[in-house]
Amino acid sequence: xxxxxxxxxxxxxxxxxxxxxxxxxxxxxxxxxxxxxxxxxxxxxxxxxxxxxxxxxxxxxxxxxxxxxxxxxxxxxxxxxxxxxxxxxxxxxxxxxxxxxxxxxxxxxxxxxxxxxxxxxxxxxxxxxxxxxxxxxxxxxxxxxxxxxxxxxxxxxxxxxxxxxxxxxxxxxxxxxxxxxxxxxxxxxxxxxxxxxxxxxxxxxxxxxxxxxxxxxxxxxxxxxxxxxxxxxxxxxxxxxxxxxxxxxxxxxxxxxxxxxxxxxxxxxxxxxxxxxxxxxxxxxxxxxxxxxxxxxxxxxxxxxxxxxxxxxxxxxxxxxxxxxxxxxxx
Amino acid sequence: xxxxxxxxxxxxxxxxxxxxxxxxxxxxxxxxxxxxxxxxxxxxxxxxxxxxxxxxxxxxxxxxxxxxxxxxxxxxxxxxxxxxxxxxxxxxxxxxxxxxxxxxxxxxxxxxxxxxxxxxxxxxxxxxxxxxxxxxxxxxxxxxxxxxxxxxxxxxxxxxxxxxxxxxxxxxxxxxxxxxxxxxxxxxxxxxxxxxxxxxxxxxxxxxxxxxxxxxxxxxxxxxxxxxxxxxxxxxxxxxxxxxxxxxxxxxxxxxxxxxxxxxxxxxxxxxxxxxxxxxxxxxxxxxxxxxxxxxxxxxxxxxxxxxxxxxxxxxxxxxxxxxxxxxxxx
Numbered sequence: 255x256x257x258x259x260x261x262x263x264x265x266x267x268x269x270x271x272x273x274x275x276x277x278x279x280x281x282x283x284x285x286x287x288x289x290x291x292x293x294x295x296x297x298x299x300x301x302x303x304x305x306x307x308x309x310x311x312x313x314x315x316x317x318x319x320x321x322x323x324x325x326x327x328x329x330x331x332x333x334x335x336x337x338x339x340x341x342x343x344x345x346x347x348x349x350x351x352x353x354x355x356x357x358x359x360x361x362x363x364x365x366x367x368x369x370x371x372x373x374x375x376x377x378x379x380x381x382x383x384x385x386x387x388x389x390x391x392x393x394x395x396x397x398x399x400x401x402x403x404x405x406x407x408x409x410x411x412x413x414x415x416x417x418x419x420x421x422x423x424x425x426x427x428x429x430x431x432x433x434x435x436x437x438x439x440x441x442x443x444x445x446x447x448x449x450x451x452x453x454x455x456x457x458x459x460x461x462x463x464x465x466x467x468x469x470x471x472x473x474x475x476x477x478x479x480x481x482x483x484x485x486x487x488x489x490x491x492x493x494x495x496x497x498x499x500x501x502x503x504x505x506x507x508x509x510x511x512x513x514x515x516x517x518x519x520x521x522x523x524x525x526x527x528x529x530x531x532x533x534x535x536x537x538x539x540x541x542x543x544x545x546x547x548x549x550x551x552x553x554x555x556x557x558x559x560x561x562x563x564x565x566x567x568x569x570x571x572x573x574x575x576x577x578x579x580x581x582x583x584x585x
Numbered sequence: 586x587x588x589x590x591x592x593x594x595x596x597x598x599x600x601x602x603x604x605x606x607x608x609x610x611x612x613x614x615x616x617x618x619x620x621x622x623x624x625x626x627x628x629x630x631x632x633x634x635x636x637x638x639x640x641x642x643x644x645x646x647x648x649x650x651x652x653x654x655x656x657x658x659x660x661x662x663x664x665x666x667x668x669x670x671x672x673x674x675x676x677x678x679x680x681x682x683x684x685x686x687x688x689x690x691x692x693x694x695x696x697x698x699x700x701x702x703x704x705x706x707x708x709x710x711x712x713x714x715x716x717x718x719x720x721x722x723x724x725x726x727x728x729x730x731x732x733x734x735x736x737x738x739x740x741x742x743x744x745x746x747x748x749x750x751x752x753x754x755x756x757x758x759x760x761x762x763x764x765x766x767x768x769x770x771x772x773x774x775x776x777x778x779x780x781x782x783x784x785x786x787x788x789x790x791x792x793x794x795x796x797x798x799x800x801x802x803x804x805x806x807x808x809x810x811x812x813x814x815x816x817x818x819x820x821x822x823x824x825x826x827x828x829x830x831x832x833x834x835x836x837x838x839x840x841x842x843x844x845x846x847x848x849x850x851x852x853x854x855x856x857x858x859x860x861x862x863x864x865x866x867x868x869x870x871x872x873x874x875x876x877x878x879x880x881x882x883x884x885x886x887x888x889x890x891x892x893x894x895x896x897x898x899x900x901x902x903x904x905x906x907x908x909x910x911x912x913x914x915x916x
Binding site for chain 1: 850
């Protein structure tokens with residue numbers, strides 16, 4: 255029996271039967287320490303995280319679906335130069351920005367992902383188009399850009415994504431490789447981290463969606479693909495288990511199939527999402543030497559943060575509407 | 586206690602304690618029906634499958650490791666124009682061949698994968714180099730080719746991979762898209778199938794390795810990436826659970842994280858590999874509308890074939906040394 259028929263029988267408006275909704279986001283995990291961060295920079299991160307999680311939550315509160323909610327949150331993180339996604343993404347060895355993103359929804363397990371995109375303003379909107387309007391799940395490089403153009407997405411020059419801070423980071427990375435010492439710029443933002451962004455939401459219809467967007471690793475070369483665009487590694491959503499978005503040293507997340515493994519433990523071991531996430535992030539992944547973390551939501555709207563690094567940029571609005579914004583291990 | 590110390594204590598040569606070894610390969614799954622296949626073509630497939638599985642088994646029998654065994658088997662399948670991998674791979678919409686491959690080993694969960702490669706003679710050898718000699722797991726396109734050149738792998742013109750049969754298939758596919766009827770060539774090989782190739786082996790040290798190589802889908806465009814180069818979807822290996830190589834409609838295999846899901850069910854549900862494979866291929870995947878199959882090996886060397894299509898090119902040499910070569914559902 256559908257919910258609306260049931261509502262009719264009970265003489266209640268259908269909305270009264272709507273389930274809980276909640277959203278959680280991340281802006282990357284890593285060596286994020288209070289000692290290294292000025293109050294001003296911290297406030298800037300908290301402001302942007304709050305803005306993003308609130309934008310996603312408004313979609314849910316208005317009866318919108320979880321895919322639209324995670325996209326609205328990720329769009330704000332992509333547009334902010336604070337995070338390694340969209341504008342402000344890290345540089346490749348060749349001095350370009352190459353972006354990856356993926357999205358998945360847990361009702362029909364549909365998904366979309368793109369990798370190595372240089373000219374599409376919003377990689378997450380392109381991943382959404384792949385999910386909605388192509389028979390494929392994953393597209394790469396110039397082919398993905400041709401698809402973006404066919405879908406009338408906004409195209410930009412690669413310069414649009416460039417920031418001085420990230421170019422300085424590339425020069426530092428190249429100098430380290432060559433064992434050359436160059437002056438470290440006085441950059442209050444510079445911390446060792448994997449600042450991929452992501453969001454996971456549960457909507458009132460019980461559908462979970464997860465989305466991830468990134469610029470990958472500073473100084474990457476050889477067309478390296480990390481976990482963010484890999485369904486099962488960086489992103490997964492299944493209404494029967496959980497939704498996950500990951501951030502970290504992508505190679506380990508691929509090898510451990512992190513996002514799917516957490517959902518598999520929930521499904522097959524019957525443990526809760528918090529226990530499953532901890533078992534993977536502070537168990538399997540830690541033992542392999544992989545740094546990073548995940549955010550997740552279960553079908554009841556329970557929100558989880560799990561990471562094995564000193565900090566993770568993260569925020570959530572839970573099923574009671576409570577806003578939580580955190581950066582360091584404790585808060 | 587190491588095996589060799591134990592062997593010394595028991596006054597036995599170390600070889601006497603070596604574990605079982607076995608190998609299984611596939612050449613794709615699909616609508617492969619005896620009625621559509623001449624005796625000559627069938628014999629040709631059986632000959633090549635036998636040659637490939639035997640080459641892999643010889644590595645194991647000589648004390649070699651499972652990674653080398655799966656590579657030797659896949660090299661023969663890549664070089665044969667019968668299969669959609671390496672020479673004889675299908676054409677993209679742009680009239681090119683773009684190849685994907687991946688390999689993983691189950692002792693340390695190391696892995697390598699490449700996608701969208703046009704000029705590397707053996708994609709599986711490139712995936713191996715990514716696994717062994719790079720800090721990355723996955724490389725794409727021209728970047729992956731630069732890495733191949735740096736590793737001194739054999740480079741070829743894209744023409745090397747081209748066959749008339751596959752060009753005819755592309756013309757058919759384009760005509761179908763345009764609702765134009767063109768004469769179907771009299772091609773005894775033409776059957777609707779996903780003829781990715783793969784191999785999974787267990788060596789005497791108890792290490793499982795899995796490898797997959799493919800040309801993807803005929804008429805693919807927009808830089809489409811299927812499941813074959815995705816660790817967790819087309820390929821997975823974990824000594825504590827199983828090794829898997831998949832073939833089929835890749836988008837479904839990515840969304841269901843097929844290779845990893847089978848290993849997860851073995852690990853977390855405590856069921857055997859045959860039951861786990863059937864639950865995924867004839868359960869989850871079938872329910873989603875996904876066609877294809879997998880081959881697998883468990884830590885005891887038990888070999889599994891599982892598919893939801895009328896046929897799958899497949900062969901194995903089990904722990905007793907018994908050769909098995911099959912094409913259709915029954916044999």
